[in-house]
Amino acid sequence: xxxxxxSPSSLSPSVGDRxxxxxxxxxxxxSYLNWYQQKPGKAPNLLIYAASSLQSGVPSRFSGxxxxxxxxxxxxxxxxxxxxxxxxxxxxSLPYTFGQGTxxxxx
Amino acid sequence: xxxxxxxGGGFVQPGGSLRLSCAASGFTLRTYWMHWVRxxxxxxxxxxxxxxxxxxxxxxxxxVKGRFTISRDNTKNTLYLQMNSLRAEDTAVYYCARxxxxxxxxxxxxxxxGTTVTVSS
Numbered sequence: 254x255x256x257x258x259x260s261p262s263s264l265s266p267s268v269g270d271r272x273x274x275x276x277x278x279x280x281x282x283x284s285y286l287n288w289y290q291q292k293p294g295k296a297p298n299l300l301i302y303a304a305s306s307l308q309s310g311v312p313s314r315f316s317g318x319x320x321x322x323x324x325x326x327x328x329x330x331x332x333x334x335x336x337x338x339x340x341x342x343x344x345x346s347l348p349y350t351f352g353q354g355t356x357x358x359x360x
Numbered sequence: 361x362x363x364x365x366x367x368g369g370g371f372v373q374p375g376g377s378l379r380l381s382c383a384a385s386g387f388t389l390r391t392y393w394m395h396w397v398r399x400x401x402x403x404x405x406x407x408x409x410x411x412x413x414x415x416x417x418x419x420x421x422x423x424v425k426g427r428f429t430i431s432r433d434n435t436k437n438t439l440y441l442q443m444n445s446l447r448a449e450d451t452a453v454y455y456c457a458r459x460x461x462x463x464x465x466x467x468x469x470x471x472x473x474g475t476t477v478t479v480s481s
Binding site: 285287289291295296297298299302303306308340342344347348349350351352353354 | 395397404405406407410419420421422455457465466467468469471472473474
């Protein structure tokens, strides 16, 4: 199975900060990497697919980059509503695997 | 409105069975691949199973293989997960999710709110 590791596991930035979350896969997955946001008690919400494609309706402050084994999710200017847990997920091969999550708590 | 609504969760003893349903509305289910994903209390997301658009191809996580069966009825716009021989470690919120499998890219663009399964004696 392909392992997907996120870092950091948590962070506490301030409103307006630029935030970067990293995801690393145990083998090359080309651009088969998706990012989701999950708020407490809610279902996940797709942010980015195919490493860098912004899902319709998602604010443009979210962006994704990377290919191969190293990927990043960037929030350009953090907003209060961005407080959530973020997950990466590889769709290169089955079984699909998720990162362990990055909990973002805004100061 | 595009929507997925799960049902069928509940409390069951170890070794028991449950069948989850996921009703789709606002879109035609038969044009999409579908997934089940679960989340144990306080834990992360775990992929469980996938089925292609016509039901001819099914895949499972090793942890549920041989115990769970994914299926679909496109005439009823409904996805199912039959869960047998349930274990305490199957306790989780179960989400169904839509996958457009667009141009070979697989991702989950619409999710249900989830249904809770609790396995305990």
